[in-house]
Amino acid sequence: MNISRRHLLILLPAAAVAWKYVEAGTPEDSPNYQMSEHWWGMLINIPKCIGCGNCVRACATENDVPDGYFRTWVERYNVTDTNMTTPEVISPDGGKEGFPVAQEDAGKYFFVPKMCNHCADSPCTQVCPVGATFISPDGVVLIDQTYCLGCAYCVQACPYGCRYIHPTKKVADKCTLCYHRITKGLTTACCEACPTGARQLADLKNPNDPIHEFLKTHPVQVLKPQMATGAKAYYFGLDGSVR
Amino acid sequence: MKDAGHLFRFAGLFVVAFLVFLMLRGFVVPKTFGQYGHYRGAAIGEIAQHPVKFAGHQTCESCHTDIADTHSKGAHAHVNCEACHGALYQRLPAPPQPKRNLYQRFLALIAPPAPPDAPTLLHADDPMSVTPVKPDTLVLCVRCHTASAAKPKGFPQVDPSDHMGGVPCQTCHNPHSPAIGSNAAVSPAAGGAK
Numbered sequence: 555m556n557i558s559r560r561h562l563l564i565l566l567p568a569a570a571v572a573w574k575y576v577e578a579g580t581p582e583d584s585p586n587y588q589m590s591e592h593w594w595g596m597l598i599n600i601p602k603c604i605g606c607g608n609c610v611r612a613c614a615t616e617n618d619v620p621d622g623y624f625r626t627w628v629e630r631y632n633v634t635d636t637n638m639t640t641p642e643v644i645s646p647d648g649g650k651e652g653f654p655v656a657q658e659d660a661g662k663y664f665f666v667p668k669m670c671n672h673c674a675d676s677p678c679t680q681v682c683p684v685g686a687t688f689i690s691p692d693g694v695v696l697i698d699q700t701y702c703l704g705c706a707y708c709v710q711a712c713p714y715g716c717r718y719i720h721p722t723k724k725v726a727d728k729c730t731l732c733y734h735r736i737t738k739g740l741t742t743a744c745c746e747a748c749p750t751g752a753r754q755l756a757d758l759k760n761p762n763d764p765i766h767e768f769l770k771t772h773p774v775q776v777l778k779p780q781m782a783t784g785a786k787a788y789y790f791g792l793d794g795s796v797r
Numbered sequence: 798m799k800d801a802g803h804l805f806r807f808a809g810l811f812v813v814a815f816l817v818f819l820m821l822r823g824f825v826v827p828k829t830f831g832q833y834g835h836y837r838g839a840a841i842g843e844i845a846q847h848p849v850k851f852a853g854h855q856t857c858e859s860c861h862t863d864i865a866d867t868h869s870k871g872a873h874a875h876v877n878c879e880a881c882h883g884a885l886y887q888r889l890p891a892p893p894q895p896k897r898n899l900y901q902r903f904l905a906l907i908a909p910p911a912p913p914d915a916p917t918l919l920h921a922d923d924p925m926s927v928t929p930v931k932p933d934t935l936v937l938c939v940r941c942h943t944a945s946a947a948k949p950k951g952f953p954q955v956d957p958s959d960h961m962g963g964v965p966c967q968t969c970h971n972p973h974s975p976a977i978g979s980n981a982a983v984s985p986a987a988g989g990a991k
Contacts, residue, residue: 589841604948606941608880615884616850630947652940656947663947688836698840701827734847743851743884749876749941750952 587737592692593759594731595786596742597768598667600793602752605630605665610650612747616732623718624648625729626669626744633795634661641795666789666796667753669744670695670716670729671777674784678708678717687726693758693786694733699725713781731755756788850886854878856921857885864973871974872953881932881972887919934966 605628613619613626628649632642646653649665656663672695679687679695686702689695702725709717709726720727732742736755740746745753756765768774768790775792776785789796832838857878858865868874879885897905919927944954955961961969969977 587845601949604941604952605945612851612879612884615886617847632947653945653947655943655945658946660946663945665947685830685835685837688834688840690841691833696841696844698837698843700843701837701840730844730847733841733844735849735851737845738849740849740851740853746851746853746877747880749873749880751875 587739589691591759592736592757594693594736595672595756595758595765595788596669596731596745597754597756597765597774597788597790599752599754600664600666600789600791602750603628603665603667604750604752605649605653606749607649607652608747608749609667609744609753610648612743613729614650616735616743617730619727620721622647623721623727624650625716625727626667628653629666629668630656630663631666631793631795632656632661632663633793638795662793664791664793666792667744668714668716668777669787670712670731671714671783671785671787672729672731674786676783677711677713677781681707681711683707690733694731694736695728696730696733697726697728699723699727702726713778713783714785756786758786848886850884851879852885852921857882860924867971868973871971872976873973881937882929883932885920885929887927887929934972935963938966938970938972 607628609626610624610628613624617625619625626648627645629643629645630649630653632644634641644653653665672689672693674689674693676689676695679689682688683705684701684703686699687695687697687708699720704719704724704726706719706726709719712728717726717728719725732740732744735742741755742753745755754765757763758765765788769788772790774788774790776788777792777796778785827837827839829838829840830836833841854877861878868878920929939957942954944956948954966972
């Protein structure tokens with residue numbers, strides 16, 4: 555087979571492009587899901603939360619979260635009239651089995667569900683020395699557990715305490731925003747199990763998502779805004795005493 | 798110039814070392830590393846393949862149309878099926894491990910066998926023979942509706958000992974449409990726990 559210099563020069567770039575695709579593999583297995591069309595977040599409506607713990611149990615079931623560790627958990631705040639800055643916060647077993655009955659006239663009570671904030675500028679991904687944790691193109695902070703060393707830098711870096719080292723896998727673990735569900739058109743397990751609609755999955759790139767109307771018309775806050783993490787867990791009705 | 802030979806030898810060594818580095822890098826760095834950023838692009842697809850356990854209310858409603866109809870008209874319309882009934886997925890019993898001889902155990906060490914298949918949504922796959930346990934309303938209902946000062950004021954709450962005195966909730970309320978006197982008949986057959 556004779557290939558002239560001209561043919562070789564034409565073939566080489568084409569081969570290079572083809573090789574790039576061979577190398578790239580096929581990471582998207584949900585055929586109709588395009589990462590570039592989504593930017594995921596979560597809306598948490600505090601006045602609707604009743605502290606039943608359904609979300610914590612559902613998350614543990616869906617994601618095989620080991621006992622004593624939490625990808626999401628619920629805290630109960632008790633703020634008295636004379637002590638607004640140091641509230642009493644309890645979260646027995648992450649709120650998995652609910653909370654003890656609260657006393658009347660002991661101040662203000664409310665529940666705060668917590669989870670990974672899927673920050674757009676997440677400190678945890680910035681400190682990973684090996685590129686095992688990352689922000690996916692659709693805005694979800696994920697962990698490549700086959701690549702993680704278990705050094706726990708990310709666990710220290712997360713300002714929200716949302717990461718842990720898995721006790722048997724010995725690698726970092728956290729909320730994936732149920733990535734295996736949302737890429738198939740389902741909502742997260744915690745949203746599916748929440749009986750009051752206190753949690754709502756939000757696609758900030760979808761113009762038809764009701765999140766846009768909600769954000770426009772309601773006072774909404776993120777946790778620790780001073781950290782400039784670009785958190786995408788939006789809290790409605792968040793009290794100033796929540797840290 | 799004739800004295801510069803040692804420099805060329807050193808440069809040659811450097812080039813060889815660089816080529817060895819590139820070759821090793823090609824082996825060690827995963828193929829999809831850097832596809833989207835400083836991480837292994839294929840990890841995204843792997844995470845997306847985890848098995849789903851909460852099938853979603855649409856799956857339940859595709860068969861249980863009568864209950865879905867009752868449910869959609871009641872105060873619990875916004876409470877999804879699996880919020881009370883639990884995940885549709887049920888853990889499969891582990892299959893018995895075949896006995897392995899020494900050679901097979903050695904093979905399993907150097908090339909671990911593939912993990913067992915992903916769990917299936919059993920009730921949806923075989924609705925006649927696999928039926929989930931109905932939740933006990935004395936446990937389930939009080940989990941949300943026990944009166945507590947911490948709960949939002951507008952949320953319906955009762956003191957269980959005072960309100961029902963040990964009588965199961967579904968005696969008076971249909972859990973799928975809990976208002977007493979609502980269109981749905983109050984009977985265990987209409988969806989309450991037996």
